[in-house]
Amino acid sequence: MAELNQIGRVVGIDLGTTNSLVAYMQGDAPVVIPGVDGSNLVPSVVALDPVPIGGGRPTVTVGNTARKALIETPERVIYSVKRLMGRGLEEIHDELKLFPFRLAEDVEEGEVPRIRLGELKFTPPEISAYILRQLKRNAERFFGAPVTQAVITVPAYFNDAQRQATKDAGRMAGLEVLRLVNEPTAAALAYGLDRAKVGTIAVYDLGGGTFDISILKLRDGIFEVQSTNGDTHLGGDDIDNLLLTIALDEIHAEHGVDLRRHPGAVQALRKAAIDAKIGLSTETAAHFDIELPNGDRYQRDIPRAVFELLIEPVLDRTAGPCKQAIADAGLTPEQIDEVVLVGGSTRIPAVRQLVDELFHLSARGKKPHTELNPDEVVALGAAVQADILAGASKSTEEMLLLDVTPLSLGIEALGGTVARIIQRNSTIPASATEHFTTGVEGQTNVAIHVVQGERELAADCRSLARFDLRGIPPMSAGLPRIEVKFLIDADGILHVSAREQRSGQAATIEVKPTYGLTDEQVENMILDSFDHAEEDFAKRLLIEARNEAETILAAVERAPASPAWQQLTAEERAAISAASGQLNDIKRGEDPAAIRDATLALDQATRRFAELMMEAAVTTAIRGKTMDAADEDLGEAVTAPHAMAPAEFK
């Protein structure tokens, strides 16, 4: 599997709310790179291990391992961090009511919020960087070579600050982000590889936390986005919350138990809610059966019809953006040839029904496209775009993606209104030039406020940046003519330059992004690790492989002490013992690939044991045995959405 010495490979990364994936182009087809546990999906969950005995900085774990810590030590775990990316303090306030995370107390207005995780504090881009570093390592392990360049996907409706935060995260993880690609567009690329060459397609992307709709025109390998719309805070999470709220309320009302006060229990109940939701996509009813701290049982049937009524308001929120996107593209639903479904939430039959109605599909004898796994299609498309950028492959050399900016760019004008300078759905890169002058004799500064959004008043739009044009030569009022050029690049990120035309002087611009980290801050947050020591890459691979082997061996050693061990059959126990004996021998060798294979074999052998452990943890948490460990008051609101259940099912 490892193709050695292919330096300069560009990978495609889907940095998702719930799960993240890394993929690459294998010949002329994109494939997902599995993690060391063999799974394609890395849950977007980051946990802080306990402080090592004797002090020192605790280790950060990512993915499935981190997810397991969610029930036992919820105060040391963070998930769905994508919802916080590029957002200011006041914006995430509502969000935090739904999340069990706590802000660091010393965050000031205008600063990037920091989240408290155990005894440490992290900004959202730092958390994302840990996820990205894990994906980078998975890819490096797979290739047996360093990976330093990547394409990362973002929701099409992400604004400038959210995009910049994602790019910052890449840099912190030691990745040069060659391009940010919009998720629905990436999905279109993945489908477009082997589809008809001409036509208009719509991509409906309902993920864990975001919703996007994009309409594209395909022609001879050119993927030209016509329009895009969406909601960066709408997804499967919202559906989980509905089910969870019902369960919490009913448990409180019928059994007098207020589980909201116990984060571990809420997380465990959320897992049950997610399982119910997933089950309802294939079954006609789901069943809750949960043992409560007071010994009662909470039992409830949820017929699919009830579920569909419940989620209708959430799904309806996707209709408006779809209609707007169709109108912005200057089309009618009948003119859309194909609809592609992306994101785990599109497995819900009611979602498919809604899409069918919005695009008049069955009326035209059509069906939406679901051939590619909706959890993987975005990562696969990112790999296609990575291959286009690498420019070294026949299969993608005719392909080109022309994307658009999702939101209009404007400048605050007199009276607080917005003067729009780049309209939404303009193909990017796009630019606009504006002229400014002074209002007072001898004035040497002009302040400019740049906003993003569709509302008439600047106060209702998203503030992007404020900046001062300085060093204007003193002249009479109205005489200076300062030309300011706004340019949105291919990542959807804004750049500004200015020049005073009468004097020919380049005015200095001091730009203060409304939200975001400075270059220096990003530099200081680069994850310190041996990631940069590419010269001893082989040594590093060996160390990593041995570390992984040690981790799983230590867990297996502790296993017989667990009640779950008793539930295993004699054959299962013998298989575990054989696999761990073999790994113990091989790990002393010098071959990282052999160590990894043996680690994987042991992981496979212990899979059922791990499941039993997980079930036991959930039961314990609901019974309230871990409540002392996680004694936190979450207030009235439901807690956060998260990645408890991998959305892998057929």
Next chain:
Amino acid sequence: MLKVLDSAVPIACWSCSIGHNDSTLFCPHCSKIQPPPGGDYFQVFGLEPKLNLDLQALEHEFHRLSRKVHPDRFARAGDNEREWSLADTALLNDAYRTLKDPLHRTEYLLKLEGAEIGEEHSGKDRKDPSRVPADLLEEVFDLNMQLEEMRMARKMGEEDPALEESLSEAKKKFEGLMAAVDHDLRTQWQVWDAGEKAARPAAQETMVALLDRRRYLSNLVRDVTETLGA
């Protein structure tokens, strides 16, 4: 994060040093990408400044040039080429966006000729009564009264089907007037494109007036649509 970009225009190709016409995106000798050329949007596509355009040919040329200049083609190139590819593609996209739309195209060409045309920034111009076309004064006055009435009714949560009907009819009427403007504009395009020097100033003046009228009508229709839809 925002950054300052800067660009300079060399006279000779940066790569092969052979001098070239500065309205080209690529060096005609060595095919290397060049800094953004100084010409207008028509020149980007190698077109004469005319108002009747073959839109299919325009799209085809847009795709052909995009394949060559897009930043995706320069992801691993040097800093200069990357920056030029970005600036060139922005220019190409701006040019295509302007030229493919008949109104934007007309406005752009008239501005190139030095005509002054009201900016289409939202907020501005919308309520300026001095801009009401003289022949519409009375109707606009009535319409505004009705719109105000409608908004009040909506605020109070009242239904007024008669008023709604009357507004819908007004909307249809103004849409009809817009279509008439579009037709008149196209007539003027022919005059302009025929290229007779003597006829151009009058055509230009007529088009400026038509564009102003159209903008006014389009704002009215939008107001009615918003009020009815609210």
